[in-house]
Amino acid sequence: MDAHVGMNGLDSFSMRVALAHPSKCRAAMDVIHKFIHLVLPPVIVVTLCLILPFIFTMKLVFSLIMRPSPLSGENMSGKVVLITGGSSGIGEHLAYEYAKGGASLVLIARRENSLREVARKAVGLGSPDVLVVGADVSKVDECKQFVEAAVNHFGRLDHLVCNAGIISFCAFKDVTSIASCTSLMDINFWGSFYPTYFAVPHLKRSKGKIIVNASSSGWMGSPAMTFYGV
Numbered sequence: 184m185d186a187h188v189g190m191n192g193l194d195s196f197s198m199r200v201a202l203a204h205p206s207k208c209r210a211a212m213d214v215i216h217k218f219i220h221l222v223l224p225p226v227i228v229v230t231l232c233l234i235l236p237f238i239f240t241m242k243l244v245f246s247l248i249m250r251p252s253p254l255s256g257e258n259m260s261g262k263v264v265l266i267t268g269g270s271s272g273i274g275e276h277l278a279y280e281y282a283k284g285g286a287s288l289v290l291i292a293r294r295e296n297s298l299r300e301v302a303r304k305a306v307g308l309g310s311p312d313v314l315v316v317g318a319d320v321s322k323v324d325e326c327k328q329f330v331e332a333a334v335n336h337f338g339r340l341d342h343l344v345c346n347a348g349i350i351s352f353c354a355f356k357d358v359t360s361i362a363s364c365t366s367l368m369d370i371n372f373w374g375s376f377y378p379t380y381f382a383v384p385h386l387k388r389s390k391g392k393i394i395v396n397a398s399s400s401g402w403m404g405s406p407a408m409t410f411y412g413v
């Protein structure tokens with residue numbers, strides 16, 4: 184058996200079938216897309232409705248009877264958390280949750296004014312100190328600088344939260360200039376890779392954690408999210 188694997192991952196037999204029966208392949212892709220768009224969302228919602236009450240009940244029980252536990256979370260008091268994309272959305276609210284737990288924060292994003300506002304609220308919620316650094320995560324030098332600024336300011340780093348990202352709706356077939364798509368990869372992929380690379384030595388010292396905010400689009404492909412899902 185000599186199954187040669189082609190560029191798109193199909194072996195030579197599958198490619199011969201695809202080339203010989205393009206209409207059958209299109210029909211199969213239509214069925215897959217219909218499944219992803221019509222069947223999966225309600226299945227996910229129903230599954231979450233069934234699972235979440237159980238998880239929240241377990242969390243409540245564990246938080247009441249044993250503290251700290253793997254389910255009640257880590258004691259963040261005195262720890263330092265760096266969050267990329269802390270100026271709005273999920274990153275902003277993660278900052279508030281860490282602040283309530285007593286963590287010091289390093290907030291990264293391009294909009295410094297918004298970061299300062301988040302920092303003010305985070306201090307109000309219990310964070311002892313918040314460092315704000317305006318930076319672009321797609322630029323390697325800026326990532327190096329903000330990790331260094333965090334460690335110089337606080338002397339340690341316990342959690343790195345790679346959250347900065349942008350969304351894009353674009354089908355591969357509609358791309359007219361491939362160069363226009365690289366900024367998404369620079370932010371969503373390299374923008375997590377660079378800070379991780381510079382933070383790892385400090386996280387090893389503190390036995391810290393790396394938290395990456397990813398999307399279900401990464402495993403559940405969608406035609407209009409070709410690049411975002413990568």
Ligand SMILES: NC(=O)c1ccc[n+]([C@@H]2O[C@H](COP(=O)([O-])OP(=O)(O)OC[C@H]3O[C@@H](n4cnc5c(N)ncnc54)[C@H](OP(=O)(O)O)[C@@H]3O)[C@@H](O)[C@H]2O)c1
Binds near residue numbers: 293374
């Ligand atoms: N919302 C969802 O349903 C969802 C679902 C799954 C995953 N996610 C992921 O969760 C993350 C946050 O999403 P969100 O909904 O909270 O979006 P959002 O409100 O638009 O927040 C994105 C954050 O990333 C920052 N950011 C964007 N580009 C940046 C860059 N080049 N350098 C530094 N910071 C940058 C933005 O700050 P500045 O503009 O100030 O730079 C902002 O703080 C994203 O990675 C997204 O892919 C979101």
